[in-house]
Amino acid sequence: MEAQEIKKPIFSVKNVTMDFKVARKGFLAKKSTIRALNDISFDLYPGEALAIVGESGCGKSTICRIAMRFYEPTSGKMFFNNENIHELKGEKLKQYRQKSQMIFQDPFSSLNPLYNIYYHLKRPLELYHPSDKETMYKKMDEYLTMVGLTPPKEQGEKFPHQLSGGQKQRAYIARVLAVGADVIFADEPTSMLDVSIRLGVLNLLNKLKRDLKKSFIYITHDIATARYFADRIIVLYAGHMVEWGDVDKVICNPKHPYTKLLIAAAPDPEREGKIDLPVIRDEDTEIRQWTPDSKGCPFRTRCPEAKEICARECPEPREVEAGQFIRCIHG
Amino acid sequence: MGSLLEVENLCVDYITENGYVRAVDSVSFVIEEGKSLGLAGESGCGKSTIAYSLMRLHRPPALITNGKIKMDGKDILSLSEKELQKFRWKKISMVFQSAMNCLNPVVTLEKQFFELYKTHGITKNKKESRKMAEELLKIVGIPPERLKDYPHQLSGGMRQRAVIAMALALKPRLLILDEPTTALDTVVQRDILQKIYELKEQFNFSILFITHDISLMMEFCDTVAIMYAGKLVEQAPSMKILKNPHHPYAYGLKNSFPSLQGEIKYMEGIPGIPLDLNCIPKGCRFQDRCFKVTKICFEEEPGRSSRDGGFFYCHNPLELVKEI
Numbered sequence: 001m002e003a004q005e006i007k008k009p010i011f012s013v014k015n016v017t018m019d020f021k022v023a024r025k026g027f028l029a030k031k032s033t034i035r036a037l038n039d040i041s042f043d044l045y046p047g048e049a050l051a052i053v054g055e056s057g058c059g060k061s062t063i064c065r066i067a068m069r070f071y072e073p074t075s076g077k078m079f080f081n082n083e084n085i086h087e088l089k090g091e092k093l094k095q096y097r098q099k100s101q102m103i104f105q106d107p108f109s110s111l112n113p114l115y116n117i118y119y120h121l122k123r124p125l126e127l128y129h130p131s132d133k134e135t136m137y138k139k140m141d142e143y144l145t146m147v148g149l150t151p152p153k154e155q156g157e158k159f160p161h162q163l164s165g166g167q168k169q170r171a172y173i174a175r176v177l178a179v180g181a182d183v184i185f186a187d188e189p190t191s192m193l194d195v196s197i198r199l200g201v202l203n204l205l206n207k208l209k210r211d212l213k214k215s216f217i218y219i220t221h222d223i224a225t226a227r228y229f230a231d232r233i234i235v236l237y238a239g240h241m242v243e244w245g246d247v248d249k250v251i252c253n254p255k256h257p258y259t260k261l262l263i264a265a266a267p268d269p270e271r272e273g274k275i276d277l278p279v280i281r282d283e284d285t286e287i288r289q290w291t292p293d294s295k296g297c298p299f300r301t302r303c304p305e306a307k308e309i310c311a312r313e314c315p316e317p318r319e320v321e322a323g324q325f326i327r328c329i330h331g
Numbered sequence: 332m333g334s335l336l337e338v339e340n341l342c343v344d345y346i347t348e349n350g351y352v353r354a355v356d357s358v359s360f361v362i363e364e365g366k367s368l369g370l371a372g373e374s375g376c377g378k379s380t381i382a383y384s385l386m387r388l389h390r391p392p393a394l395i396t397n398g399k400i401k402m403d404g405k406d407i408l409s410l411s412e413k414e415l416q417k418f419r420w421k422k423i424s425m426v427f428q429s430a431m432n433c434l435n436p437v438v439t440l441e442k443q444f445f446e447l448y449k450t451h452g453i454t455k456n457k458k459e460s461r462k463m464a465e466e467l468l469k470i471v472g473i474p475p476e477r478l479k480d481y482p483h484q485l486s487g488g489m490r491q492r493a494v495i496a497m498a499l500a501l502k503p504r505l506l507i508l509d510e511p512t513t514a515l516d517t518v519v520q521r522d523i524l525q526k527i528y529e530l531k532e533q534f535n536f537s538i539l540f541i542t543h544d545i546s547l548m549m550e551f552c553d554t555v556a557i558m559y560a561g562k563l564v565e566q567a568p569s570m571k572i573l574k575n576p577h578h579p580y581a582y583g584l585k586n587s588f589p590s591l592q593g594e595i596k597y598m599e600g601i602p603g604i605p606l607d608l609n610c611i612p613k614g615c616r617f618q619d620r621c622f623k624v625t626k627i628c629f630e631e632e633p634g635r636s637s638r639d640g641g642f643f644y645c646h647n648p649l650e651l652v653k654e655i
Contacts, residue, residue, distance in 0.1 A: 055516040056487075164604045194373040195543050195587045199600030221516060228589035228598070251591060265521040267547040268591055 009043035009079075010215050011067075011100070011183045016040045016076035018062055018239075019292060035290045036062045037239045040076070044183065047213035049205075051230035051247065053223055053262070059239040060219045064185045067217075068102060080183070098128050101181035105188040107168035111160040117144070117171045118156040124179040143174040147204060166197035173204065177212075184208075187219045202229050223266050227251050235259050238290045238298040240314070245324035256326045257303045297328065305330045335504055335537050336362040336385070341398035343380050346391065352608050354380045356561040357398070362505065367531070367538035369552035369569065371545045371584065373605055377561045378541045382507050385539070386423055387415055402505070421451060424498040428510040430490035434482040440464070440493055441478040447500055467496040471526060488519035495527060499534070506531075507539045512547075524551055546588045549573050554641070557581045560606040560616045567641030577638055577648040579621045615646065623647040 018037040023029075036059045044050050052060050066073050069086065078085045080096055088096050104110045111120060121140045125131075129139075144152035147170040160168055169189060176184060186205065190198040206229060208214045218230050226233055227247055234244040235258065243256040254260045290298060297303070300310040307329070315329050343355040355377040362368050370378045384395050387407060400407040402422060410418055427433050435443060444464035448454050454463070465475035471492040473485075482490055491511060498506060508527070512520035528551060531538060540552055548555055549569045556566040557580065565578040576582040583601040603620035612618060615628040625647055633644045 055518065166604065194605065195545070196373050196584060196601035197604070199587050199589075199598055200602070203597075203600070223517070224589045224591055227591060228595060248595075261518060263591060265517040266591055267517075267521075267544060267550055 007045045008082075010046050010081060011044040011217075012079045013040055013042050013063070013067075014077050014079065016063075016066065016073045016078060018059075018066060018071065019074045033292055035239055035292050035294070037066075037073075038290065040239075040241055042234060042241075042244065044215050044217065046182070046215055047209060048232070049209055049216040049218050049230040051218045051220060051226035051233040052236055053220055053226050053233060054236035055221060058236045060221075060236055061187055062239075064102060064187050064217070064219060067100065067185060098180055100183045100185065101176045101179055103169075103172060103176060103184060103186040103189045106192050107165055107172055108160075108192075110172050111168055113160050116157055116159050117149075117163075117174075120171065120175050121156070121178045124175060128180055140178070143177050144171075146177065147171070147174045148200070149174065164197070165193050166201060169193060169201050170204065173201075173208075177208070181214070183215045183217070185217045185219070188221070189218075190225065191220070191222065198225070205229060223251065223262055235262065240290075240298050240327065241317075242299065242328065243324075243326045245321075249321060249324045253321075253324075255320050255324065255330075256299075256328045257305055257330065258299045261302075299328075333364055334361045335364045335402065336539075337399070337401045338381075338385075339399040339401075341381065341384060341400065342396045343377070343384055343389065344394050344396045346394065349609060353611075354393075354561055354608065355384070358558075358561075358563050359398075360556055360563065360566065362537050362539060364504075364537060365531075365535050366554065367528075367540055367552045369540045369542070369548035369555040370558060371541075371543060371548055371555060372558035373543055375605055375608075376558045378543075378558055379509055382425065382509050382539065382541055385505075385507065386419055386425055417451070420447070420498075420503065421501045422503055423505045423507060424501070424503040425507040425509060426491070426494055426498050426511045428513055430487070430494045431482060433494050434490060436482050439479055439481055440468075444478070444497065444500065447497060451501060453501070463500070464496075467500060468493070470499070470530065471496045488515055488523065491515060491523060492526070495523070499530065502534060503536060505537045505539065507541070509541045510543075513542065513544070520547075545584050557584065560608060560611070562616060562644070564617070564645070565641065565643040567638060567643075571639055571641070575649075577643045577650075578617075578645045579623050579647075579649060580617050581643075582649055583620075615644075623649070 016037055017035065017039060020034050020036055021031045022034055023031055040063065042050065052063065054060050065071055067078055067085070072086050080100065083092065085096055118140060121143060122136065125136050125139060140156060141152035144156055149155040149167060149170055163171060190201050193201060202225060205216065209216060218226065220226050230247050232245060233247045233250050235242050235250065235256065237258050243250055243254065243259045250259060251263060254263055295313065296311040297314055300306040303310065309329065315327050317325050317327050319325050339359045340357045341355055341359070342353060342357055344351045344353050358381060360368065370381065372378050380393070383389050385400060387410065389395060395408060441461060441464060445457055445460040448460045448463065454460050461478065464478055468475050468478060473489055473492055477485065485493060512523055515523070540548060542548055552569050554566065555569045555572050557564050557578065559580050565572065565576065565581045572581060573585065576585055586598055587600045589598060601620055606616055614630050615633050618624050618628045621628065627646050633646045635642050635644055
């Protein structure tokens with residue numbers, strides 16, 4: 001941890017809250033507000049992978065979308081190299097767009113089916129790193145080799161439909177490299193891929209992180225791959241950061257009841273016999289909707305240890321162990 | 332306990348512009364009464380094709396070209412259209428991956444249950460059907476008053492549970508689960524699977540569980556069969572396949588899932604890409620991706636060898652794998 005304190009964060013999020021207006025049933029009914037993210041703060045350092053895990057609808061992808069400037073946060077700020085990304089203009093904005101890129105879940109729809117792989121790599125190179133044709137092709141071949149699409153001459157000429165899912169994802173990663181991104185937002189990059197292919201792509205991301213010092217925000221619901229790939233982890237529940245810190249500490253020794261539940265539910269063939277999930281059964285086991293008026297701990301309705309105080313106020317973050325934080329009065 | 336379902340040398344072909352493509356190639360297995368069999372493999376290996384042929388759901392261009400499927404001694408492949416209608420759901424029922432696509436979006440759950448009972452001649456009385464449906468929903472953990480809801484009013488997990496309730500309505504002997512929880516969150520997934528296995532104890536039906544998540548399967552199934560490119564490559568009791576896989580593909584699949592415990596090791600996964608069924612090579616189908624490949628693998632197709640409680644097809648099996 002000490003070594004990290006000297007380093008400067010490349011991307012940081014400060015107290016971001018995001019509200020969405022949703023229409024209610026009926027034509028004349030008032031619109032209601034849903035709080036998708038509540039008080040999110042974290043730092044990302046160069047050459048580090050930060051995993052964000054949680055169930056669907058907990059706001060994982062919303063963080064990405066705010067960082068990509070699809071939305072402006074209701075309150076709070078996001079910084080890239082100490083500059084507020086939502087106030088960038090002109091040349092600076094172009095630079096930010098270059099340095100931050102996303103990898104999407106579905107490689108089948110993120111490549112243009114009408115053009116070959118070389119075209120996908122050529123466009124960002126022309127835009128950001130213009131040079132003569134020969135160096136450009138040399139560069140493209142380099143990127144393709146780096147992501148494991150060999151021989152590059154042959155693979156570059158192929159069209160997306162001629163590649164398998166894993167290869168498409170690799171081609172897309174090559175494009176992200178060609179742009180020259182430093183911070184990569186990977187939104188479930190492996191969940192659409194076959195199990196046998198998945199690990200290869202994760203190993204590729206790992207290599208980029210280690211050798212090229214790229215930073216990753218790795219969004220997933222698979223806690224096992226998060227442990228395999230990431231250095232730090234944030235567990236999100238109903239738009240709240242409930243537990244975060246060192247990936248090994250959080251997964252091997254979870255303190256928050258929700259993290260415990262997530263880990264107990266993950267399939268593990270080495271475990272014997274049936275396990276009891278540490279959770280109170282709700283009417284439906286789906287996530288609760290959070291509104292700006294909601295009070296208390298978001299997990300209290302399903303928490304087996306909930307007390308009366310949990311309904312009144314949302315617990316402040318505290319450090320339970322060096323490099324491991326929770327937002328819970330227990331643990 | 333006797334065997335409930337016997338599949339022998341099942342072959343399923345798809346007719347394409349370039350001729351026949353054999354998606355399932357001489358697959359044989361047995362499901363015993365009250366037991367669960369898991370079918371694992373990557374997408375396109377023919378797992379779901381097998382499930383569809385058990386229910387006789389195939390339509391051209393898919394054709395069952397060879398083999399026998401017997402349930403309780405009766406040949407399923409020779410049933411007539413009318414017999415099939417009675418057979419489906421009553422003997423074998425199926426839960427599909429996407430629950431939203433199995434439920435009719437414009438009809439309430441209550442009515443869908445009623446139609447089910449009516450077609451199978453259980454009852455024509457709406458009140459009676461309602462009572463039975465309420466009973467079923469209670470079993471899977473949905474409050475009975477939700478029977479009046481339309482599918483879109485239910486959450487993803489609830490929809491899948493409603494479909495399971497429907498699949499159990501006629502007390503089938505075999506339940507086919509085709510990736511029933513892939514679209515769901517881990518907590519909901521475990522909740523539903525535990526429920527299904529509780530029900531299995533209660534009603535004593537057999538399960539054919541299809542998924543690519545092999546760690547989930549190891550935990551829930553008695554026997555696991557692993558498929559690659561239309562062929563079964565290894566079958567054994569789940570604990571044995573986990574501790575000691577013989578086929579390199581089974582080993583690779585098992586090693587594609589990082590563990591939550593112990594040290595983080597570098598894992599390789601399986602190199603290469605899945606086999607294109609249009610051009611099947613001579614010899615073993617796994618040759619291009621196998622780390623134990625030798626000369627014979629390119630020449631001869633491996634024969635069946637037996638192992639403790641199962642069998643495998645490989646020239647160079649892994650005898651004992653350390654570090655488990």
